[in-house]
Amino acid sequence: MIKIHFKEFGLEIPPYIYLPSDDTYLLLDVLREELKSKTFRKSLEIGAGNGILSLELLDYSKNHLASDINPIVIKYLIKLKERFSLKNLEIVESDLFKKIKKQKFDLIVFNPPYVVSEDIVDCSTDGGKCGSEIILRFVCELKDYLSKKGICYLLISSLNKPDDIYKLIKKQKLKCEIVKKTNIFFEELLVLKITKK
Numbered sequence: 001m002i003k004i005h006f007k008e009f010g011l012e013i014p015p016y017i018y019l020p021s022d023d024t025y026l027l028l029d030v031l032r033e034e035l036k037s038k039t040f041r042k043s044l045e046i047g048a049g050n051g052i053l054s055l056e057l058l059d060y061s062k063n064h065l066a067s068d069i070n071p072i073v074i075k076y077l078i079k080l081k082e083r084f085s086l087k088n089l090e091i092v093e094s095d096l097f098k099k100i101k102k103q104k105f106d107l108i109v110f111n112p113p114y115v116v117s118e119d120i121v122d123c124s125t126d127g128g129k130c131g132s133e134i135i136l137r138f139v140c141e142l143k144d145y146l147s148k149k150g151i152c153y154l155l156i157s158s159l160n161k162p163d164d165i166y167k168l169i170k171k172q173k174l175k176c177e178i179v180k181k182t183n184i185f186f187e188e189l190l191v192l193k194i195t196k197k
Contacts, residue, residue, distance in 0.1 A: 006052050009084060016072050018049040018124040022184050023155055027111050028056055030153055030180050030191045035060045035107075043107035044145070046096060046138065049073055049124060051080055053109055058088060061107060067094040069123050096134070097141045104147035110138055114157045132160040139168050142194065146174075151195055153179075158188040165192075173197055 002019060004011045013019060031053070043061035047068055048054045054066040054077075066077055066089060074093045081089050094100050112134050117126040120133065127134055135156060146152055154176075156165055169176045174194050181190040 004050075004052075006055060009055055009080075011051065011080070013050050014072060014076055017070070017076060020050055020052050022182065023111055023114075023189055024050070024052055026180060026182055026189055027053060027109065027153060027155055027191060031056055031060070031109070034151075034153075034179065034193070040106040042103070042105050042147075044100070044105040044109070046094075046108070046110040047112060047124070048077060048091075049111070051077055053111065054089065055080075057107070057109065058086065061088070063088050063090070065090045065092060065100070065105075067092045067100060069093070069095045096138055097145055100145070102144065104150065105145055106147050106150045108142070108146060108150065108152040109154075110152070111155045112138060114155070114160055116159055127160065130159075130161050130164075131157060132165060135160060135165060136168055139165065139172060139174075139194075143172050143174055143196065146194075146196060148196060151193060154192045154194060156190050156192060158190065162190065169194060 002013045040061045042063045043057050044065045045054045048066035077091045113125050114127045114131045115125045116131040120126040176192045176194045178190050179193045
């Protein structure tokens with residue numbers, strides 16, 4: 001178990017849950033820069049993992065839904081909700097949007113598994129052969145869950161063949177811009193802001 005302090009929360013993160021890293025903090029910076037003084041009716045984080053981004057999103061949203069494919073994460077998030085009495089937090093176990101009932105969200109955040117890997121063994125990091133297998137699935141379903149003026153923040157890596165991701169976003173009649181990027185080791189991490197045209 002790893003103990004981390006985030007804002008007023010003392011987090012006890014169990015094994016097999018992705019720990020906050022450069023990608024987490026890059027997205028966190030984006031949310032704080034882009035969303036300050038904004039309030040959304042309904043928000044969603046896909047792949048909530050350690051819960052830090054969802055805890056941040058509670059500051060901007062009246063109702064927040066945190067989802068993850070990993071049952072260990074779900075148990076951890078439920079304990080977090082109960083421990084800190086997070087009344088505007090809902091939790092659901094889901095593979096992307098699969099178990100999320102059709103509804104529109106004003107804000108969607110996804111820090112996906114983007115690491116280039118032969119197989120998807122660790123669902124928190126492995127993104128398939130180009131690292132974009134999960135990202136492309138997400139983009140294909142996104143427009144059905146994004147409200148008319150909704151915003152999605154999606155993190156990708158320069159190793160994920162970004163041009164293929166941009167083309168698919170355009171094909172889905174969505175538009176995107178890079179709002180922040182940073183270099184780590186041998187790759188560049190980019191945060192995309194995706195909206196409806």
